[in-house]
Amino acid sequence: MDDKREREGIVLTEAQKRSRRQRSIAIALALGVLVVLFFAVTIVKGPVVLNRPL
Amino acid sequence: MSVVDHNAIELAAPRISEAEVGDYIALLKPRVMSLVIFTALVGLAIAPGHFHPVLAITSLLCISVGAGASGALNMALEGDIDALMSRTANRPIPRGRITRAEAMAFGVTLSFFSVMTLGILVNWYAGALLAFTIFFYVVIYTMGLKRRTAQNIVIGGAAGSLPPVVAWVAATGSISVEPLLLFLIIFFWTPPHFWALALFRSDDYARAGVPMLPVVAGPDATRLQILLYTIVLVAIAASPWPLGYFDAIYGVTSLILGAGMLVLAVNVYVARERSQSLRATRKLFAFSILYLFALFATLLLEVVVRAVAPWIGLGVG
Numbered sequence: 001m002d003d004k005r006e007r008e009g010i011v012l013t014e015a016q017k018r019s020r021r022q023r024s025i026a027i028a029l030a031l032g033v034l035v036v037l038f039f040a041v042t043i044v045k046g047p048v049v050l051n052r053p054l
Numbered sequence: 055m056s057v058v059d060h061n062a063i064e065l066a067a068p069r070i071s072e073a074e075v076g077d078y079i080a081l082l083k084p085r086v087m088s089l090v091i092f093t094a095l096v097g098l099a100i101a102p103g104h105f106h107p108v109l110a111i112t113s114l115l116c117i118s119v120g121a122g123a124s125g126a127l128n129m130a131l132e133g134d135i136d137a138l139m140s141r142t143a144n145r146p147i148p149r150g151r152i153t154r155a156e157a158m159a160f161g162v163t164l165s166f167f168s169v170m171t172l173g174i175l176v177n178w179y180a181g182a183l184l185a186f187t188i189f190f191y192v193v194i195y196t197m198g199l200k201r202r203t204a205q206n207i208v209i210g211g212a213a214g215s216l217p218p219v220v221a222w223v224a225a226t227g228s229i230s231v232e233p234l235l236l237f238l239i240i241f242f243w244t245p246p247h248f249w250a251l252a253l254f255r256s257d258d259y260a261r262a263g264v265p266m267l268p269v270v271a272g273p274d275a276t277r278l279q280i281l282l283y284t285i286v287l288v289a290i291a292a293s294p295w296p297l298g299y300f301d302a303i304y305g306v307t308s309l310i311l312g313a314g315m316l317v318l319a320v321n322v323y324v325a326r327e328r329s330q331s332l333r334a335t336r337k338l339f340a341f342s343i344l345y346l347f348a349l350f351a352t353l354l355l356e357v358v359v360r361a362v363a364p365w366i367g368l369g370v371g
Contacts, residue, residue: 015072016070016071019071019074023078025075026078034167040108041112
């Protein structure tokens with residue numbers, strides 16, 4: 001019995017699984033927005049984007 | 055032989071979060087964020103020169119996420135007092151949906167990304183000013199002033215006044231008188247707005263040990279301060295018109311709205327009977343939100359009128 005529990009590790013409840021999935025999707029969307037944003041600004045600025053004097 | 059009996063060690067079950075996306079959105083203080091977005095939008099709109107829409111959207115996004123990050127850090131640091139006040143007891147941390155450490159990590163991450171993104175994609179002056187705004191709200195206001203002095207929201211109000219300045223700096227890369235006028239309007243609007251709230255929530259603040267003005271100096275002193283700050287606010291809000299920074303549409307609107315603010319502030323000062331006083335402070339609190347919104351909306355309207363005027367043959371500006 002103890003062996004079986006040890007092998008299974010921590011088992012998430014349905015509510016925990018659902019909320020984790022929601023959070024993962026939100027993080028993925030946020031990263032997607034960031035990628036689109038950097039891409040769009042790169043296109044808008046054109047070659048100037050490489051000109052970054054200190 | 056081991057000195058530790060491993061069988062005797064019972065590890066506490068790890069806490070697994072059930073927080074949903076909505077709980078994290080609540081950490082961002084969406085209603086405060088909406089006001090920040092709007093005032094920043096006005097800062098962008100009145101800035102001179104052409105600013106590419108993609109860069110404008112990027113700036114607004116970074117400023118609003120930075121404001122949300124400040125809100126999350128504020129809630130992480132104030133979880134203990136939020137639990138004691140009826141207005142804030144339903145926030146995610148007092149409800150046990152999110153831990154203070156999780157809120158702190160969320161706030162720090164968003165702060166970092168908002169500042170770096172604004173700096174890299176728009177300009178570093180705006181990025182630095184956004185970082186300063188977050189620092190001021192979290193360290194100076196939340197950690198330093200909130201629990202120590204009745205002047206907490208007066209000085210702390212500077213953080214809430216900066217978004218239109220950050221937006222202007224994002225658009226122009228420099229600073230000028232116009233965004234500083236917007237800063238002053240929000241700065242002097244903050245005390246009457248929050249002290250009106252504190253007047254009808256003073257029991258809450260007293261229970262939590264927050265030294266808001268009504269708790270420390272009493273309701274009468276607070277009513278006087280509200281009136282004095284409102285007089286200064288109305289004068290400062292109208293000043294850009296005679297000074298020539300904003301047009302007549304703004305000037306007249308600011309005088310009409312200012313008269314409304316003044317009447318309500320006088321009502322708060324005069325009404326001392328409990329139910330009357332409560333009604334007067336609630337009215338002032340509600341109107342103060344409308345006041346700021348309408349004042350900034352008028353500035354937006356002026357920009358639109360000025361842009362459209364040549365197309366429809368009007369000689370404005």
